Amino acid sequence: MSSPVVVGYDGSPEAQEALRWAAQEAGRTHRPLRLVHVGLGQGGAQSLSDGVERARTVAPGVEVTSALDLGASIAGALVDQSTGAHLLVVGARGLGGFAGLLLGSVSTAVAAHSRCPVVVVRHRPGPSVVPEARPVVVGVDGSMTSLRAVDLAFDQAAQRRAPLRAVHAWQLPVRLGSAPVWTGSEIEQQLATEKALLAESLAGHMEQYADVEVLPSVGLGGPAEVVLAASDDAQLLVVGSRGRGGFRGLLLGSVSQAVVHHATCPVVVVHPAEPPAV
Template identity: 45%
Template sequence: MTTKLTGPVVVGIDGSTIALDAVRAAARTAAGRHRPLRVVHAFIWPIINVPTGPISGGVADGGLRRQAERYVTEAVAEAGKVAPELDVTGAVVDGAPVPVLLGESRDAALLVLGNRGLGGFAGLVLGSVTVQVSAQARCPVLVVRGEPRADGPVVVGVDGSAGSAQAAGYAFEEAAWRGVPLVAVHAWLEPAPAGPGDMLPLVYDPDLLAAQEERVLAESLAGFAERYPQVPVRRRLVRGSAAGALVRESESAQLVVVGARGRGALAGLLLGSVSHAVLHHAHAPVAVVRHTPRQPRA
């Protein structure tokens, strides 16, 4: 997978300090990738019939819509501080956050979000909007969390699925752009059936299983390693939790890349368990790349 050749970097904001962290990250990415930046605030109040103008007898610039416009103005100004030459636009878009951001993702090169916003509760590690958008967006989603790092590798989780193949392609592209190594992590817990109705052996050879999983890791990277020969690749084959391995690697990474769902994900889940856990617990920004099958030609 590669990012779209056209389209802006889009960042969703809600007036929170975490959203401004996302704006700064989005501005750096847009400037480095020579993309315009679009700042979007989803304005939900009109669709639930809440008055949005100034209160009678209140200040002239009062009202919910004026407040939303101030959020956008502040975010655009913050982006300008990070990248003064960047082409930045802002918009207040009527609608609930999830559908507004998913609509923006159709034409975006990248969608950038904070890990929580004004709607997040202190006891929650990740906002519900971020989880839903990461699972359904039509472009890669960068969730900003942890302290930004200028050093460290890009880390990607692979499992041989179509989703992880797209994540690997995105991770190679990011590592090449950033000029850093790529750490590819593949983990397994136990033998898994190859298809419906397959019986698992009561006894299996651990060395043979390790060799099979090594092949999965190698095949997940083969084509991309040839396409990006300038990217040093470090392979991590782990027997244990994939989420735990990726979270540990995130401690020294500048970016972690995961697919929205892998080969073990259930169809009814918005996000696979590994992606969900990494989004909640990683120490670095997380890019979620959703597998989008090619549509057959008419």
């Protein structure tokens, strides 16, 4: 059996949006769907039952199972469920989430510690159908984790028959003291270097996914700022959990945190090859 798409479900509007996304993804990739609720009492079982019915309405042909976890830690239970999963899907906030809190503590912890890629979905009012013409966007910085994000992004773009916008951000180092300012030729040379890094990160994938339209983009500015600006019209944004210069002990880097907090589309956080330490 293929690995399942797992979704955390508590009946909240955010969880319902996450469930819809997960059910559609399971249908598109021909994978089973597993709903997980963490909590005590009859309410959890009823929430799961309602969720299963919702999932079957969204994706009638998908095999749907559910699991009620009575543990005390919601994030810990979902991380456990991520072992062997294809994707773990969570809402940005669940029941009891404060309106001003852009990302709940559970989704933050899950994005940091999951053993598979995590999709964070934010509830948005209005139609839930996303036009296929909208691009999949991936942040690229040349790191190994970024290359894993590129792998997943190409796969998603191919499945969705969507263009792929590959975004790389760069900044000129600040010259202090009496050092001369950057000359025009130096800036052009640095830009050429950054474009080459992006091209190298995409080269093998463009041959493998010849049908995917690739839109390379190199932007001057902070990585989070550049990636968020490029994803305004995206149907999906893919980032690595941490990139170049990221400290090994930092499970979720500053760029991925900012992107997950502020993106207006679902965000996939891809981890390094080794499982994050819990």
